[in-house]
Amino acid sequence: MVGTKKKGLFFRYLIAVVLLLIMIFPYIYMVLNSFSDWEQVDKTLFPTDFTLKSYEWLLGGGEAVIPRPWLQAFFNSFLVSASSTLLMMVSAVLVAYALAKIPFRGRDTINNLILFQMFFPAIILLIPTFLVIQKIGMYDSYWGMILPKAMSLWAVFMYTNFFKAIPETFIEAAKLDGANERQILFKVVLPMSKSITTVIFLFLFMERWTELLWDMLVVKSDSMLTLNVLLSQMFGPYGGYPGPMYAASVLLTLPIIILFLIFAKKFQEGMQFSLK
Amino acid sequence: MNTKQGRLGWLFTSPYLIYAVVFFLIPLVWSLFLSMTDWNLISPTFSFVGITNYTEAFQSPGVKAAFFVTFKFLAVFIPLVVASSVIVALIVKGLPKYKGIFLIGFFLPYLASGVVSSLIVKGLLSYNSPINEFLRNSLGLDIDWLGTPFAALFVVAVIIAWKFTGYYALILTSGFESINKEIYEAAMIDGVSAWQRFWKITFPLLYPALYTVLILSIGVTFGIFTEVYQLTGGGPNFATNTWQMEIFTRAFSNLQAGYASAIAIIASVVTFISIFIIRKIIELWGKRNGWD
Missing domain, CATH: 1.10.3720.10 (MetI-like)
Structure with missing residues (x-):
């Protein structure tokens, strides 16, 4: 009896955590892609190659053609x-x-x-x-x-x-x-x-x-x-x-x-x- | 009630009074006036055209679309956001500990700018995105999400539902907390199943919280702009052309300020009447379940 109750509780938390991860997935996707190699952006759900190039581009004002402050x-x-x-x-x-x-x-x-x-x-x-x-x-x-x-x-x-x-x-x-x-x-x-x-x-x-x-x-x-x-x-x-x-x-x-x-x-x- | 208090009362409320005159009463009158002119937003001159703008608006495909699109959004977005927030609230309710932390987590999407969530979704749904690759390669489905009328509307509704789910779940959670637990115990003794308990007990007793959620989400529906502007521009073929989108395009892209003012007045009348009727229907449902 105690065992099933514990098991039920475990599943409740599992469902809650999975649902929460799904809900904040767009944020995770956003952060991962911001650090991802440009070749991989929007090509995979979980990028493997990381770079700071996107942030350098952003804070450096972008490429000279379109300087954006x-x-x-x-x-x-x-x-x-x-x-x-x-x-x-x-x-x-x-x-x-x-x-x-x-x-x-x-x-x-x-x-x-x-x-x-x-x-x-x-x-x-x-x-x-x-x-x-x-x-x-x-x-x-x-x-x-x-x-x-x-x-x-x-x-x-x-x-x-x-x-x-x-x-x-x-x-x-x-x-x-x-x-x-x-x-x-x-x-x-x-x-x-x-x-x-x-x-x-x-x-x-x-x-x-x-x-x-x-x-x-x-x-x-x-x-x-x-x-x-x-x-x-x-x-x-x-x-x-x-x-x-x-x-x-x-x-x-x-x-x-x-x-x-x-x-x-x-x-x-x-x-x-x-x-x- | 002395004069000193009277003066203080007016002094304290003066920010509102100034604001109401400058940003409510003057714009209101100006809007009615503009709607009867052919002004183009830039030119120093304009002429009166009477009710021509209104008659023209009633025949325009953009205005007709805005009218129906709003109701389509109501039909898709409201069930979606109510279902998702009820599910989240039910799941959180079943946790003996750490409820607060989960609620905070589910609330985070509310903080997203509509621009950001639209851009993320655009990325997720771009032709070569992992989702579309999967659909194409495994299921043979090739969906042009933002180029297909209903799909585009559905995508926008999902983005907005995503944003509001956690917020509404928070409202519903406090609704659950105000339900007397003894009712459940009595029902369980009588052998009422969990499914029936939800539909016959929880759902009707949740009415005050559900009412708040419904009113808030209806208000959201009539004000949809950012996601549509960012993703579809009101298209394809007006399939996501909301009132705000139509007014914005007419006034500031096509420079038809007079005509757009007429549309804005039509929009606000339609909005006002629709919300009034929908509220009455919800309140009727509440009354049937014993709420005043």
């Missing part, structure tokens, strides 16, 4: 994603705190407007948002990529729900101690929101880091392209360099995976809360 693109991606995410977090915290904890006239109206906008199909906004950015002179600039994505209604929604669940007694107690709203927000409410903040931060950053359509539309200068856009343009229609393509994919994917793994534990705690 990959490190610059990496920096651009980081700058745009970090600033955008930071602005989204700060604005969401402020708006959500007001909606959840400050009673003021007009609050319900703003709340309803946010819900209305959230469920409004965003597809309609693509062209006119592009025109707004053009009109205010932000076409082909970092701001053009950052500002339209400086606010996340989803983040506002998540924070509002979380803040509402914080008992009033904590806030009353802080008020009795003479704390003002700003101090309550920074000293009481935010320290209680660490895990939800991790969840929101990771989702926003991941989404911003992998954005294609908007960044592709609003920036034309080679020096300002994000890594995702550069990768798309370089290897999309033109193709031709599969080895470096996989190296560039690693360059794009690795930082976000590392970032995620660093916060993985807090992320899970936060998810558990936000799904309840």
